[in-house]
Every structure is written in structure tokens, then in C-alpha cells.
Amino acid sequence: xxxxxxxxxxxxxxxxxxxxxxxxxxxxxxxxxxxxxxxxxxxxxxxxxxxxxxxxxxxxxxxxxxxxxxxxxxxxxxxxxxxxxxxxxxxxxxxxxxxxxxxxxxxxxxxxxxxxxxxxxxxxxxxxxxxxxxxxxxxxxxxxxxxxxxxxxxxxxxxxxxxxxxxxxxxxxxxxxxxxxxxxxxxxxxxxxxxxxxxxxxxxxxxxxxxxxxxxxxxxxxxxxxxxxxxxxxxxxxxxxxxxxxxxxxxxxxxxxxxxxxxxxxxxxxxxxxxxxxxxxxxxxxxxxxxxxxxxxxxxxxxxxxxxxxxxxxxxxxxxxxxxxxxxxxxxxxxxxxxxxxxxxxxxxxxxxxxxxxxxxx
Amino acid sequence: xxxxxxxxxxxxxxxxxxxxxxxxxxxxxxxxxxxxxxxxxxxxxxxxxxxxxxxxxxxxxxxxxxxxxxxxxxxxxxxxxxxxxxxxxxxxxxxxxxxxxxxxxxxxxxxxxxxxxxxxxxxxxxxxxxxxxxxxxxxxxxxxxxxxxxxxxxxxxxxxxxxxxxxxxxxxxxxxxxxxxxxxxxxxxxxxxxxxxxxxxxxxxxxxxxxxxxxxxxxxxxxxxxxxxxxxxxxxxxxxxxxxxxxxxxxxxxxxxxxxxxxxxxxxxxxxxxxxxxxxxxxxxxxxxxxxxxxxxxxxxxxxxxxx
Ligand SMILES: Cc1ncc(C[n+]2csc(CCOP(=O)(O)OP(=O)(O)O)c2C)c(N)n1
Ligand SMILES: [Mg+2]
Numbered sequence: 104x105x106x107x108x109x110x111x112x113x114x115x116x117x118x119x120x121x122x123x124x125x126x127x128x129x130x131x132x133x134x135x136x137x138x139x140x141x142x143x144x145x146x147x148x149x150x151x152x153x154x155x156x157x158x159x160x161x162x163x164x165x166x167x168x169x170x171x172x173x174x175x176x177x178x179x180x181x182x183x184x185x186x187x188x189x190x191x192x193x194x195x196x197x198x199x200x201x202x203x204x205x206x207x208x209x210x211x212x213x214x215x216x217x218x219x220x221x222x223x224x225x226x227x228x229x230x231x232x233x234x235x236x237x238x239x240x241x242x243x244x245x246x247x248x249x250x251x252x253x254x255x256x257x258x259x260x261x262x263x264x265x266x267x268x269x270x271x272x273x274x275x276x277x278x279x280x281x282x283x284x285x286x287x288x289x290x291x292x293x294x295x296x297x298x299x300x301x302x303x304x305x306x307x308x309x310x311x312x313x314x315x316x317x318x319x320x321x322x323x324x325x326x327x328x329x330x331x332x333x334x335x336x337x338x339x340x341x342x343x344x345x346x347x348x349x350x351x352x353x354x355x356x357x358x359x360x361x362x363x364x365x366x367x368x369x370x371x372x373x374x375x376x377x378x379x380x381x382x383x384x385x386x387x388x389x390x391x392x393x394x395x396x397x398x399x400x401x402x403x404x405x406x407x408x409x410x411x412x413x414x415x416x417x418x419x420x421x422x423x424x425x426x427x428x429x430x431x432x433x434x435x436x437x438x439x440x441x442x443x444x445x446x447x448x449x450x451x452x453x454x455x456x457x458x459x460x461x462x463x464x465x
Numbered sequence: 466x467x468x469x470x471x472x473x474x475x476x477x478x479x480x481x482x483x484x485x486x487x488x489x490x491x492x493x494x495x496x497x498x499x500x501x502x503x504x505x506x507x508x509x510x511x512x513x514x515x516x517x518x519x520x521x522x523x524x525x526x527x528x529x530x531x532x533x534x535x536x537x538x539x540x541x542x543x544x545x546x547x548x549x550x551x552x553x554x555x556x557x558x559x560x561x562x563x564x565x566x567x568x569x570x571x572x573x574x575x576x577x578x579x580x581x582x583x584x585x586x587x588x589x590x591x592x593x594x595x596x597x598x599x600x601x602x603x604x605x606x607x608x609x610x611x612x613x614x615x616x617x618x619x620x621x622x623x624x625x626x627x628x629x630x631x632x633x634x635x636x637x638x639x640x641x642x643x644x645x646x647x648x649x650x651x652x653x654x655x656x657x658x659x660x661x662x663x664x665x666x667x668x669x670x671x672x673x674x675x676x677x678x679x680x681x682x683x684x685x686x687x688x689x690x691x692x693x694x695x696x697x698x699x700x701x702x703x704x705x706x707x708x709x710x711x712x713x714x715x716x717x718x719x720x721x722x723x724x725x726x727x728x729x730x731x732x733x734x735x736x737x738x739x740x741x742x743x744x745x746x747x748x749x750x751x752x753x754x755x756x757x758x759x760x761x762x763x764x765x766x767x768x769x770x771x772x773x
Contacts, residue, residue: 240501415560
């Protein structure tokens with residue numbers, strides 16, 4: 104997606120929104136996998152999980168795509184039961200926060216089936232959860248639980264950051280992955296258009312270099328990958344700083360060697376995650392590097408995440424709660440040139456305003 | 466006539482709620498209110514009748530659709546608008562917004578945007594009241610959809626076992642987002658409560674503020690005597706689930722049921738009283754909006770306060 108966009112579009116390239124990519128993979132799952140089914144609150148209504156399941160109930164029937172009562176824990180348990188006997192359940196939560204009601208089934212059951220019974224049974228299923236942000240989502244519609252879920256062995260956690268990532272990953276998960284997968288989709292990505300082409304197809308369930316660089320390594324997740332790419336372009340244009348952006352993508356099973364190799368080259372690190380820093384993804388990146396070689400970094404890393412508080416509703420607070428484009432650029436420049444880098448920062452403070460206008464390519 | 470005076474009082478509050486939400490609709494395109502709003506237009510009579518029947522020191526635990534309960538329980542209008550605006554003088558300093566309105570000083574204990582999640586809080590508060598003696602009660606307010614969640618069932622069972630003075634109050638608008646009740650529920654709420662040994666009643670006339678008030682008075686008396694009670698009140702959501710528009714053009718529901726409701730809605734039918742009371746209420750709202758507009762936005766100093 105990223106580099107190809109600047110060149111003229113190859114013949115088979117096309118533009119596909121994130122929601123469109125999700126819809127294609129959901130359609131593909133139902134088409135290719137007779138035992139796949141989708142259940143969740145509102146999956147068959149006219150909004151269709153923000154356009155990612157629209158029309159599928161009509162196409163495949165109510166046995167394959169159906170609405171459920173408010174029953175997050177029960178639904179997840181039902182999905183597990185179906186998975187145990189050979190179905191492929193796909194469940195949805197329009198906010199990640201609602202999946203917290205299903206914690207027991209996800210963590211105590213789905214994550215344990217394979218190991219606890221010594222491999223007698225498997226529980227392949229996909230749980231799609233959506234992270235909200237902006238327009239006053241507030242404390243209970245904005246949480247991003249990748250670190251929570253990735254903490255538990257037995258769960259595979261992914262955060263696709265583009266249409267290409269969805270197309271690469273979902274079919275592989277649905278057709279081949281033996282265990283439960285939690286995919287954390289970001290609401291702000293849904294309406295973005297991405298250029299995709301078969302040439303960009305990648306190995307699923309690992310991490311990628313989203314932009315090559317030599318001065319600073321930025322390890323990012325989900326929508327922060329886009330932030331990092333924009334910031335990388337900015338620092339290149341304004342200061343000739345070359346930032347390498349790594350899309351961690353597969354949160355529970357990243358390619359740590361890829362990350363370490365990048366940091367060996369740059370010796371400078373910025374982490375940019377969609378959640379809190381405390382016990383989070385950035386901390387895990389540092390642990391991985393430290394365990395390989397405590398001398399890898401030239402200086403302490405910069406870490407971007409949400410402020411250590413529940414998410415406030417007021418716009419003025421939300422704007423300083425999330426790292427802005429300004430913060431991302433500043434972090435990269437400070438790593439590369441020190442605190443007094445003296446380079447003008449972008450004026451745009453709120454990323455979400457940018458997203459509303461932002462149409463790629465990146 | 467006494468009933469007439471009560472009717473006027475209830476009507477005034479119900480009209481205030483409607484005009485407040487209509488003001489929210491009018492303001493929304495200006496982006497001054499940057500918060501999802503779940504309007505209760507059509508459902509005002511429930512909040513008003515219930516809160517009027519409760520004592521001032523009784524507690525209400527509510528949902529994201531609680532503009533009505535905030536106002537009916539006596540929450541301040543200026544602090545509400547400032548909250549919707551995300552300003553410092555909002556009741557929660559802008560941290561709550563529309564979905565988490567609370568006014569503990571008048572007994573509104575806070576609204577949750579996670580469906581059904583405050584139901585056990587009402588049980589807990591009521592349990593505490595009982596243990597400490599006295600006759601305060603707590604009310605759990607929730608939608609029909611919330612009764613599907615496991616925690617509703619756990620709460621009922623526990624309340625029955627412990628004989629907790631809690632009023633379970635279901636606002637039945639027949640919808641959970643866009644899903645109709647019959648495809649979601651295999652039970653009838655009152656029969657279901659009876660299986661736990663909890664008495665209950667369904668009121669069909671949810672547009673009738675006096676009827677809601679009377680039903681709540683009776684239910685509250687039962688609860689105050691030391692038994693939980695389930696009161697289910699039929700009502701009608703005129704607007705879309707979230708947002709300020711209508712949603713009939715999506716064809717998942719017809720206008721019929723809403724139209725039938727509107728024909729009985731006193732805030733529409735009693736146009737004379739609406740005309741009489743509106744100017745004064747609009748002035749109240751003007752003042753609250755002006756207060757919100759003048760209030761400063763919170764910033765760095767507030768971001769990390771009250772975390773623990
Ligand atoms: C635990 C949980 N699951 C799902 C949602 C998404 N959601 C928000 S409101 C709602 C419908 C609730 O219906 P009901 O309880 O009848 O209340 P109403 O909106 O009709 O007032 C749903 C499913 C949520 N907020 N919390
Ligand atoms: Mg409802």
C-alpha cells in the first residue's frame with residue numbers, strides 16, 4: 104500500500120476502503136468456508152457493522168449471518184462450542200469495550216482449550232472488535248485492549264492497519280489458523296481508502312517495514328502506523344530525517360527480529376501505540392530489545408500512547424489525551440536531533456480532524 | 466383539583482426535557498456538542514412520572530439515554546449544557562458528556578454506556594440502605610435490551626434472595642439499536658421476574674405521566690416495605706438510536722407505532738399547555754446554553770485529575 108501509492112497505479116491496483124476490505128473478506132469467508140458464520144449485535148442490519156457485513160445476511164441467509172441478543176459472554180461461549188465441533192464462528196463487537204463482558208469466555212475458555220486438554224481440541228474462531236475514538240466516545244467506547252489480550256498465551260491478537268493488511272490476514276486466519284484470534288480494528292480506519300495491489304500481498308501474521316529509513320525506528324500499531332507514516336514524510340521533507348516505520352501488525356506474535364534489525368541500524372526508537380503506555384505494547388518492544396542487547400539504543404526511547412487516564416469526553420481534553428501529529432513528529436525529531444531540534448512542528452494538533460479529510464495515499 | 470396541579474408539574478418537566486432535546490437537535494449541526502447523543506424524545510413521561518414518585522433521597526442508576534432522568538431528578542440545566550459542550554463548568558467538568566450524565570447531589574448516580582452495567586449498582590446501594598436501616602430505596606433504570614444481559618438475571622436473583630429494596634425499572638421502547646424485541650427475547654419480563662419470586666407490573670400507558678407516577682408510587686411502596694419490584698413501562702423512541710435524526714427511511718421499522726404514540730403524547734396533544742409553558746422554558750434553556758458557551762474548555766490542568 105504505502106510506497107506503491109506514489110507511483111502510477113499498476114494495472115490491477117485498485118482503491119478499497121478498510122470497511123470494503125473487511126466486507127470482501129467476510130464475504131470470502133462465507134463463500135469459501137461452508138461452516139463459517141457471522142454473529143453479533145446488528146450484523147444483519149442496514150448499518151452492517153459500519154459497512155463490513157452489509158448485505159451478507161441477504162446473500163447467505165440468516166443461518167450464516169445473524170443478529171443476537173445482548174449477550175456478549177454467552178455469544179462468545181456459543182461461538183466456542185460451535186468451533187469445537189468444526190464450525191468457523193466470526194463474532195463482532197462494535198466497540199472493544201463490549202468484549203470485556205466476554206472476558207471469561209475469551210480468556211478462561213477460548214485461550215485455554217487447546218493447551219489445557221493437551222491438544223485434544225482446537226478452538227479456531229475470529230473475534231472482531233472495534234476501537235472507537237473522537238466525537239466524545241468517552242471512557243467506555245474508546246479502549247484499545249491489545250496489551251490485555253496479547254498477555255494471555257493461547258490468544259492470537261492482530262491489528263490490521265490498512266485494507267491490504269485485512270486482505271492479507273483475514274483469509275489466512277479463517278482458512279488456516281488453528282486457534283482463537285482477536286482482531287482489533289480501528290473505527291477511524293473504516294472510512295479510509297487505500298490503494299492495494301496484488302504485488303503488495305504479504306505473508307500474514309507477522310510484522311512489516313511500512314517505510315524504510317535509517318535514522319530512527321518507529322514501531323507502530325493500527326491507526327498509529329498511518330500517523331507514523333505521515334510524520335515520517337514530514338520529517339523527511341522538513342529536516343531530511345529518515346524514519347523507518349514498522350507496522351507491528353501481529354501484536355501477539357510480531358517479528359521481533361525485524362524490529363531488532365531496524366533498531367540495530369538506527370539505534371533510536373519511537374513507539375506509537377493506540378493504548379496506554381503502562382504495561383503496554385511499547386513496553387514489550389523495549390523488553391524484547393533489552394533482552395537481545397541492553398546497549399542497542401543510543402538514548403532512552405520516546406513512547407507515544409494515551410494519557411494515563413480513562414478517555415475524557417470533552418474535545419479539548421481528548422485533543423491532548425491522544426498523541427497528536429505534532430507529538431509524533433516531535434518524538435522522531437527529538438530522537439534524531441535532540442530536544443532542541445529547532446524544526447517547526449506541524450500545526451495540526453488533532454489527528455482526528457486530519458482523518459476526516461485524509462484520503463491517502465500515504 | 467389536586468390531580469390537575471400534579472399534571473401541570475409533571476407536564477412542565479416533561480416539556481422541559483423535550484425542549485432541551487430539541488435544542489440539542491438544533492445545536493448539533495454547529496458541532497458545539499461533540500458527543501454522541503441518545504435522545505429520549507417520546508420517552509419523557511417515564512422519567513418524569515418515575516422521578517416524581519420517588520423521594521428526593523432515593524437513588525436512580527441510569528443509562529446513556531438519560532437526559533430525561535437527569536432533568537427529572539432535579540439536575541441543574543446549566544451544568545448539563547456545559548457538560549454536553551465539554552466545558553469546565555459541566556457537571557463532570559466535560560469528562561462525562563451526554564452518555565455519562567450524573568448528579569449525585571440530587572440522587573442521579575451516573576449513567577453507563579455499557580448496557581446493563583449499572584443494574585447491580587442499584588442492588589448494591591439498596592442492600593446497603595437495608596443493612597443500615599431506614600427506608601431509602603434505589604432504582605435501576607434500563608432498557609428492554611438490557612434485560613438480556615446476564616448481569617440483569619444475576620441482579621434479580623440476588624435482590625430476591627436478599628430481599629433488597631430495589632426497583633427494577635425497564636423502559637421498553639421495543640428496540641435495541643435496530644433490533645426488535647421479539648427476535649431478541651424468549652421471555653416476558655414480568656413472568657420472568659415472577660420466577661425469581663419478584664412481583665412486577667407492566668404499564669402500557671407509558672405516555673401518561675400520571676399513570677407512570679401512580680404505578681411507580683405503588684411499586685415504590687412495595688419496595689420500601691422490603692421487597693424488590695420490576696416495573697416495565699411501554700414507551701416509544703421517536704428518533705434514531707443515537708444521533709439527532711430520524712431513522713424510518715432505513716425501513717427497519719415503520720412510522721405506525723410511533724404515530725400511534727404521538728397521537729396520545731400529551732406534549733403534542735395538549736398544545737395549549739405547550740404554548741403556555743414553552744416561552745418560560747425556552748428562556749431557561751437559553752440561559753443554560755449561554756452559561757455553557759461562556760464556560761472555558763478544560764485543559765492540561767484537568768486532564769489527569771480524579772483518575773484514582
Ligand atoms: C454491553 C454492551 N453491548 C452492546 C452495546 C451497544 N449498544 C448500545 S445501546 C444498545 C441497545 C440497548 O437497548 P436497550 O437496553 O433496550 O436500551 P435503549 O437504547 O432502547 O434505550 C446496544 C446494543 C453496549 N453499549 N453495551
Ligand atoms: Mg430499548
